Amino acid sequence: MTIISLLLLASLLPHLTFTAHVNVGIVNGKEATPHSRPYMVSVQVKERHTCGGFLISDRFVMTAAHCLNNSPVVTVVLGAHDLRKKSENSVRYKVDSYHQHPDYTEASFFNDILLLKLDRIVRLNDNIKWISIPAEGSDIKAGSxxxxxxxxxxxxxxxxxxxxxxxxxxxxxxxxxxxxxxxxxxxxxxxxxxxxxxxxxxxxxxxxxxxxxxxxxxxxxxxxxxxxxxxxxxxxxxxxxxxxxxxxxxxxxx
Structure with missing residues (x-):
């Protein structure tokens, strides 16, 4: 997502005295046990990974609003571990509608949240499940x-x-x-x-x-x-x- 990142940063330059990088892979991590995170989604442009995301119901994926800044059309892949493998029963879905937060703008990272309504109901299985989201107004303690x-x-x-x-x-x-x-x-x-x-x-x-x-x-x-x-x-x-x-x-x- 280098082009998208650069374009977003360019749009921010007039507004920020310093810039922030977007699309924040995992440093000093380890490979996840395959399909241990069945809610994980690969958001893709022209079948190439650009952003992460996660399934929050059998119809909606949550991701970052800036992932659409230069990509008005994306597809999502559910049930994947190795993105190179087509044989692990991962499933590609088209997006029926895009819902960026109404107060998000490309000039900042405030309200950087996006909902993708998929074109059909997701068939859940051991490799594809949604994850819960928190109650309104709840907080996580520092140090957690x-x-x-x-x-x-x-x-x-x-x-x-x-x-x-x-x-x-x-x-x-x-x-x-x-x-x-x-x-x-x-x-x-x-x-x-x-x-x-x-x-x-x-x-x-x-x-x-x-x-x-x-x-x-x-x-x-x-x-x-x-x-x-x-x-x-x-x-x-x-x-x-x-x-x-x-x-x-x-x-x-x-």
Whole structure:
């Protein structure tokens, strides 16, 4: 998703004194046990992985709004582990309708959340299942151990992984995250961030931050110069802040 990333960053330059990288693969992680995360989705343009995502019902996928900035048409692949394999019973779905948050703009990362309504009901099986999302207004305590996963780059400017990778992370205090990013770029009510030995990198935008058995965040942005940076932690959209909007789009089925 290099072209999309560059275009988005170019659009941000007039607005930001420093930029953030988008599509934040997994650094210092390990290969996930195949199909141990059956909610994971590969969002693809012309059948090439561009972003992560996750299944939240039998009809809707959640991902990051900026994943559509230069790709008005995407398809999604469910039930995959190795994206090169066509024989692992993964299934490709077309998108029936796109629902970016109405307050999202390409000028910032605020409200960076997108719902994809699939063109047909998903047939669930051992490799394809949805994941729960949190209650409205709920928070995760700082220091909680959670996890991220994706098919993105394995290191800054490195190659993407064909296999799903994962790593554990710790939730950071929101006030500390705001101090590191600044109020112009970070919202304590709408965002959260994590730190750890491993973390997200280019190619993982839209993937879930998972705490327990619940997806609590959507991978959004991070340091433009270094994946898993200690200075500018990776930032996630806080799903619990958007439950009313999500239920409006999905028809209260979540």
């Amino acid at each position: 151990v959670c996890s991220v996963a994706g098919w993105g780059r394995l290191e800054t400017n490195g190659k993407k992984s064909d296999h799903l990778m994962e790593t554990d992370v710790k939730v950071m205090n929101n006030t500390e995250c705001e101090r590191k990013w600044g109020k112009n770029y970070f919202s304590t009510s709408q965002m959260m961030c994590v730190h750890g030995n491993g973390g997200s990198c280019d190619g993982d935008s839209g993937g879930p931050l998972v705490c327990g058995d619940t997806a609590v965040g959507v991978t959004s942005f991070g340091d433009p110069a270094r994946c898993n940076s200690p200075k500018q932690p990776e930032v996630y959209i806080k799903i619990s802040a958007y439950i009313t909007w999500i239920k409006k789009i999905t028809g209260n089925i979540i």
